Amino acid sequence: MKITCPHCGxxxxxxxxxxxxxxxxxxxxxxxxxxxxxxxxxxxxxxxxISFVRIQSISxxxxxxxxxxxxxxxxxxxxxxxxxxxxxxxxxxxxxxSGACKVEFFNYITVPAVKRFEELVNYPLPTKGREYFxxxxxxxxxxxxxISEDEAKKIALEEIRKLLKKEAEKYFRWSGVDxxxxxxxxxxxxxxxxxxxxxxxxxxxxxxxAYVDGVDGRIPYAEFxxxxxxxxLNLALASVLVAFGIVIGKAFMGIGITAPLGSMGTSLxxxxxxxxxxxxxxxxxxxxxxLEEVKDEIMPEAEAFKLAKNVLRSV
Amino acid sequence: MVIIQxxxxxxxxxxxxxxxxxxxxxxxxxxxxxxxxxxxxxxxxxxxxxxxxxxxxxxxxxxxRKDKDFVGLRGKIQVVKMEGAYxxxxxxxxxxxxxxxxxxxxxxxxxxxxVIKLNxxxxxxxxxxxxxxxxxxxxxEELTKKLQKGYIILQDIRETLNPKVKLQPLKNLSVEVxxxxxxxxxxxxxxxxxxxxxVLDKSSDMAKSFHVxxxxxxxxxxxxxxxxxxxxxxxxxxxxxxxxxxGTYFVAxxxxxxxxxxALEPNRIWRKIxxxxxxxxxxxxxxLFSAFFGNPYFWRFVAEAKKGAALILAFVISAxxxxxxxxxxxxxxxxWDVRVEK
Numbered sequence: 001m002k003i004t005c006p007h008c009g010x011x012x013x014x015x016x017x018x019x020x021x022x023x024x025x026x027x028x029x030x031x032x033x034x035x036x037x038x039x040x041x042x043x044x045x046x047x048x049x050i051s052f053v054r055i056q057s058i059s060x061x062x063x064x065x066x067x068x069x070x071x072x073x074x075x076x077x078x079x080x081x082x083x084x085x086x087x088x089x090x091x092x093x094x095x096x097x098s099g100a101c102k103v104e105f106f107n108y109i110t111v112p113a114v115k116r117f118e119e120l121v122n123y124p125l126p127t128k129g130r131e132y133f134x135x136x137x138x139x140x141x142x143x144x145x146x147i148s149e150d151e152a153k154k155i156a157l158e159e160i161r162k163l164l165k166k167e168a169e170k171y172f173r174w175s176g177v178d179x180x181x182x183x184x185x186x187x188x189x190x191x192x193x194x195x196x197x198x199x200x201x202x203x204x205x206x207x208x209x210a211y212v213d214g215v216d217g218r219i220p221y222a223e224f225x226x227x228x229x230x231x232x233l234n235l236a237l238a239s240v241l242v243a244f245g246i247v248i249g250k251a252f253m254g255i256g257i258t259a260p261l262g263s264m265g266t267s268l269x270x271x272x273x274x275x276x277x278x279x280x281x282x283x284x285x286x287x288x289x290x291l292e293e294v295k296d297e298i299m300p301e302a303e304a305f306k307l308a309k310n311v312l313r314s315v
Numbered sequence: 316m317v318i319i320q321x322x323x324x325x326x327x328x329x330x331x332x333x334x335x336x337x338x339x340x341x342x343x344x345x346x347x348x349x350x351x352x353x354x355x356x357x358x359x360x361x362x363x364x365x366x367x368x369x370x371x372x373x374x375x376x377x378x379x380r381k382d383k384d385f386v387g388l389r390g391k392i393q394v395v396k397m398e399g400a401y402x403x404x405x406x407x408x409x410x411x412x413x414x415x416x417x418x419x420x421x422x423x424x425x426x427x428x429x430v431i432k433l434n435x436x437x438x439x440x441x442x443x444x445x446x447x448x449x450x451x452x453x454x455x456e457e458l459t460k461k462l463q464k465g466y467i468i469l470q471d472i473r474e475t476l477n478p479k480v481k482l483q484p485l486k487n488l489s490v491e492v493x494x495x496x497x498x499x500x501x502x503x504x505x506x507x508x509x510x511x512x513x514v515l516d517k518s519s520d521m522a523k524s525f526h527v528x529x530x531x532x533x534x535x536x537x538x539x540x541x542x543x544x545x546x547x548x549x550x551x552x553x554x555x556x557x558x559x560x561x562g563t564y565f566v567a568x569x570x571x572x573x574x575x576x577x578a579l580e581p582n583r584i585w586r587k588i589x590x591x592x593x594x595x596x597x598x599x600x601x602x603l604f605s606a607f608f609g610n611p612y613f614w615r616f617v618a619e620a621k622k623g624a625a626l627i628l629a630f631v632i633s634a635x636x637x638x639x640x641x642x643x644x645x646x647x648x649x650x651w652d653v654r655v656e657k
Contacts, residue, residue, distance in 0.1 A: 055562035055581075056652055085512055101536035104519050106512035124452075171523035172533050233584075237591055237649060244595045248602035255606035256613070262605025263598050266639050270594045270646030277650055304597070304640035306529065309633070 035133035037193040038215050045197035045212035052219040060227035070200040074140025076193040078113035080152040085185040090168035094176040103164045111152040113145040119221040219287040226283050234278035238271035326490045348500040361482040365551030365570035375555045396556040401549040403446030403503040405510040408472045409518045412437045413538040419531035439468045442514045446503040454567035457577045472544045511542045578656045594645035600638025
């Protein structure tokens with residue numbers, strides 16, 4: 001490769017190791033660089049956080065008017081970046097496991113090298129703009145590694161096992177899945193120091209915590225207040241559903257006494273996601289996980305019909 | 316290596332600082348994509364034209380006018396930001412093989428019996444993946460899914476893509492052409508070797524969705540694959556961010572084919588209510604069919620049916636399952652804050 005002598009500025013071809021400039025004799029050491037960093041781009045994390053909290057339908061309108069920032073701290077969080085080539089064998093069943101189906105994970109996976117950021121395991125780092133690590137250019141608080149490479153590998157493997165389990169559930173339409181890892185090639189590509197803003201803010205009586213990505217303003221994790229009106233709306237929708245469960249149970253009780261059990265149990269099950277949103281003290285969301293949840297539009301009637309048809313055929 | 320390499324931008328002459336992203340080198344001053352890797356020499360890197368920003372904005376407003384979800388809200392929509400960029404996409408032709416083994420019920424001479432079937436497959440796939448390490452971007456992921464569909468797969472990947480995607484070699488990208496494009500080129504972050512592994516992972520997922528049978532009990536699935544040809548294409552992706560009722564959402568567009576990729580929208584109250592109605596229907600079905608289990612006449616009817624008893628019970632259980640799943644999935648949908656329209 002072509003290098004420029006840092007002493008006289010002459011250009012010449014060189015390979016790795018110690019290189020001597022053919023013009024001035026200056027010696028330069030070319031080393032393997034293993035650590036990188038990202039320059040901070042988001043200067044106003046509060047703005048990004050508020051935009052995200054506003055799209056949560058259960059958050060109060062104009063949340064920014066009553067919220068009060070308590071702390072706003074920039075951390076440079078070290079992340080291990082692995083390239084994983086993992087093959088697993090998936091089996092399923094609750095009483096006894098059966099089946100042997102191959103599942104794969106060939107991709108990058110990230111693990112924070114500090115313990116307090118466990119919400120950020122497999123956080124998709126936008127590695128565009130990565131630079132060689134330079135301690136002098138760090139603007140916030142640099143966090144030192146707390147987790148060894150081996151511990152990080154264990155965390156990564158556990159995360160991959162969960163992803164493979166989801167893959168088997170999705171493609172094989174299984175439940176009660178267990179995944180055994182057949183090959184575990186996990187290559188550490190680099191250690192990246194990544195800027196993450198940690199914000200705590202007060203709204204009403206409670207204090208909320210959030211992280212903001214310092215490179216592109218995404219929100220890896222945020223707690224937020226729940227609007228009373230929206231809490232009531234979710235509670236009302238869930239209550240209507242449970243009430244219908246009771247009414248339907250009562251209506252069909254003349255046919256059989258098991259009707260209320262079926263209808264009320266089902267209505268509670270169906271109302272649970274809305275009830276959970278209505279009754280919890282703080283809302284919690286993650287930008288990349290939120291989109292992951294809703295990205296596959298579900299057609300309840302078609303899905304339910306397909307599942308029921310399978311049951312009918314197997315009897 | 317710490318690379319102290321002297322490179323200058325072909326467009327503005329600014330010194331370029333090589334980064335670990337080593338296939339193209341985007342000038343930090345003017346944004347011109349400079350050739351930096353031997354892939355260019357091999358003619359494996361392409362770009363496609365993009366429609367201008369104003370056309371994307373026109374498509375956005377046309378969509379908002381037609382979308383029923385925005386009835387009564389159209390005057391409140393505010394475009395807050397527009398982003399466009401050339402994103403690197405790896406396209407690969409993959410030869411895949413494997414087998415699927417499953418158990419199925421078949422009727423022969425009026426009797427139902429279990430049959431184990433083994434289906435071997437050998438396929439050719441066109442696979443598209445993002446050339447960036449960021450594992451998750453919903454718009455890029457959807458774009459790759461849309462771009463890999465609907466081709467007759469030929470030996471040469473360029474010919475396969477030709478009817479729908481008009482490729483131009485990136486090595487021919489002159490400064491003049493690039494200035495007309497006015498779009499940022501995002502750098503490639505997956506090397507060819509890494510991209511090949513990711514392509515094989517995706518091919519395996521494709522094989523699963525094609526070959527795992529919807530009916531029957533799956534016993535085994537195995538997959539093997541080989542990447543036969545691979546090219547890198549810089550593809551224009553646009554996002555229009557808009558504000559409505561205190562929330563920010565976006566619509567993503569394929570800038571080459573002028574098509575919407577997906578739209579992120581608020582889950583309006585009428586959608587929540589329609590999910591509620593579907594959930595109530597599910598609850599009603601479960602209520603009705605679960606009532607049979609507590610009814611002595613039903614059990615007498617089943618006992619009298621003799622040979623038909625299993626069929627009656629199967630029908631009731633399937634109906635219960637249908638009702639339960641309908642209620643559960645509709646309840647989940649009812650709780651969503653945002654929805655994705657594709």
